[in-house]
Amino acid sequence: MPHQPLRRRLFARTAALAAAITLGGCGFHLRGPQPLAFTTMHVGVSEFSDLGAALRRQIATTGSTTVTEDAATAQARLQILANDRGREILSLTGAGKVREYQLTQRIRFRLVDAGNNELIPPTAIAAQREYTFNDELVLGKEQEEALLYRDMQSDLIQQIMRRLAAYRRPQ
Known part of the structure; x- marks a missing residue:
């Protein structure tokens, strides 16, 4: 024993x-940082927005690409065409109060080169999350909603980075 x-x-x-x-x-x-096919890239969204700051941070971690604020000197330009958030009621209680919400975030983007030629055509990506709502815990539920939006944005940024990494310039 x-x-x-x-x-x-x-x-x-x-x-x-x-x-x-x-x-x-x-x-x-x-999975680590994926190298991008460009040495310089311009990100067409404010560096002071959550999305802009996170995209710049992710691109900088690739080690192969630097973000430039001057679009004219960049080899490629990432253009954010739309960044929309939404909230829909999924279900109601018997008393007619909201029980569940569905949050969505959609980003449309494209990648163009210095000559304004499309490298990645306009592409839409989306994420969604569901959560239960309790009107007695409004403050906590607002914080949960903000956390879910941050989580969705992080997922969408990772999708954008994978698509940028998958692009290879023609030889």
Whole structure:
């Protein structure tokens, strides 16, 4: 009986080692910053907005691209055509009060080069979240809504970055 914990630990370590070898052998690696095909990029949204600041931060982390505020000197320009948020009622209580909301955020963007040629045509991406509402906890629910919008915006920025990273200039 005293050897039972030792056997379990040995088995757990062996299983962990086997999993690490298997994952390493199949080419698995954590997703890191993806290099972009441009050395300079202009982001067409205010650097003082949440969206603009987050996009600039993400582009800077690629290590291959710097953000320039002068659109004329940039190799590529990311244009945000629309950034819309919405809130819809999903369900009501028997008393006619709101029980659930659905939040949506849609961003339309395109990427153009210095000659105004479209590299990525106008593309729409969207995210949505649902949450329950309680009118007795209005302040807490407002904070939850703000958190959900930040989460959606983060998801949408990651989608934009993946699409920018997928673009490859013709040789």
